[in-house]
Amino acid sequence: MHAFAVLPDDSTIHHLDIPTPVPEGRQVLVKVTRAGVCHTDTHLRTGGYDLGSRGLMNLKDRGFEYPMVLGHEVVGIVEQVGDDVESVRPGNVRLIYPWIGCGECRHCRDGSDNRCAAGRHLGVARHGGYAEYILVPDEKYLVDIDGIDPSWAATLACSGLTGYSAVDKILPLEPDEPVVLFGAGGLGLTAIALLRARGHRNICAVDVAERNLALARNLGASSTVLSGPGTGAKDIRRVIGGPASAVIDFVNNGATATSAFEVLSKAGHMVQVGLFGGEVTIPTALLALRMIHIEGSFVGTLSQLQDLVRIAQSGKLPRIPVVERALSAEAVSGALDDLATGAVAGRIVLTA
Missing domain, CATH: 3.40.50.720 (NAD(P)-binding Rossmann-like Domain)
Structure with a gap:
């Protein structure tokens, strides 16, 4: 499958061909149709976070793996499901909750994956949505967005939830x-x-x-x-x-x-x-x-995203401005550049 990734110590967005995942168990393979662009992606692209007098928190030194396929605001069409999946089927359109934890600690057991110290977030610690397909590790992380514009819905996974x-x-x-x-x-x-x-x-x-x-x-x-x-x-x-x-x-x-x-x-x-x-x-x-x-405050829980989507579906949530661009290596690079320099009003969503 096609993917657009950042390599270690290289801020260029590269077009890679990588194997298409095959879902097993409760996993779901989703064909990406929308991928929002977030400020977090600009930090992941440059390799770290500014900690003031403590210097730079280098992500590579902390175990983050490259090449990294960014993109955590993702809407797509279910392409293939594992044998144990019950709630979705191929052809369903879903928003993905990306802030996935280890699944074993007390925070994960309580439904607060975003608080997990060993988080395996999509687009951060797992390949994300700047790609042709994305593998979701469990069907429970898929949210029905019936009635909502998919580009706006993609932004709900991070900017909306945060x-x-x-x-x-x-x-x-x-x-x-x-x-x-x-x-x-x-x-x-x-x-x-x-x-x-x-x-x-x-x-x-x-x-x-x-x-x-x-x-x-x-x-x-x-x-x-x-x-x-x-x-x-x-x-x-x-x-x-x-x-x-x-x-x-x-x-x-x-x-x-x-x-x-x-x-x-x-x-x-x-x-x-x-x-x-x-x-x-x-x-x-x-x-x-x-x-x-x-x-x-760092993003939010799966239940909060589900609540937010319901508010959006009710018509009570005004829509923020969304700029659509085609999903490509050049578009990812340009969107991240524009975001880093403050040249964007609202959000950019890449469409496939």
């Missing part, structure tokens, strides 16, 4: 309590749509691009702040009329994390999502005196 999980962590709040979101790309726009769908009214989006802020207002942000040199917590507080009850940081670099902490009210909730890297210094006494709750 936004849903982060919003889950700050709610319930009173509808008019200020919530600040750093980053109005695909993740931030999804979170705004979800907050509005769940009845929240006071939402401030912060971004470096006015184009993204315009989209945020269209999706329901009640206020926006154009970030730039010299912009800080005081500017955000002035716009929202005081401190924020909660902050979700979809950028999560040193500057945004610092502003996120400073903008919070007493007993405020700070959810760190983005992987742009860096570090932040927080006064420990203030952390205790102000009773600030800081929490990291």
Whole structure:
């Protein structure tokens, strides 16, 4: 089968021919029709994450295997099933939950695969969706998306699920309590749509691009702040009329994390999502005196994705902008370049 992969110490996307997997047991072979492009793919392509003064977290040194076929936002058509599969059959269109764990630890047994310390995520530790086919290790990870546009549905597997999980962590709040979101790309726009769908009214989006802020207002942000040199917590507080009850940081670099902490009210909730890297210094006494709750958030559970899809099917979730491009080595490379430089409003989905 055709696959588009990154090699070790080489950011070029290569066109490879690799054997087509044959499903066994509860495994399902899916023919890829949609593959979303995510910021996580840009980090996997460059080989690591910025840890500030601790340097680079090198993925190859941590056991990640190359060549790596990226792509974890995948919709496709069931091509072939293992002998023990009961819930799907060839021809079914399904969204894939990619955040798969070891299947044995307590987190996996509880349905929280995303918390597994030995995760075997599709598009990360297993070959992903930038390919002709993808092998799903268990039929339970396939989600029916009947009635939803497949390109938009693909984004729900990561940007949608990540936004849903982060919003889950700050709610319930009173509808008019200020919530600040750093980053109005695909993740931030999804979170705004979800907050509005769940009845929240006071939402401030912060971004470096006015184009993204315009989209945020269209999706329901009640206020926006154009970030730039010299912009800080005081500017955000002035716009929202005081401190924020909660902050979700979809950028999560040193500057945004610092502003996120400073903008919070007493007993405020700070959810760190983005992987742009860096570090932040927080006064420990203030952390205790102000009773600030800081929490990291990484994607979400299979049950949360199923809930999110049901919300989308109900028509209560506004659709974020999606740009479609053909699935090829050149398109994967170009999409990752555009994403890394901030040249994309919404999400890119590659179509086969």
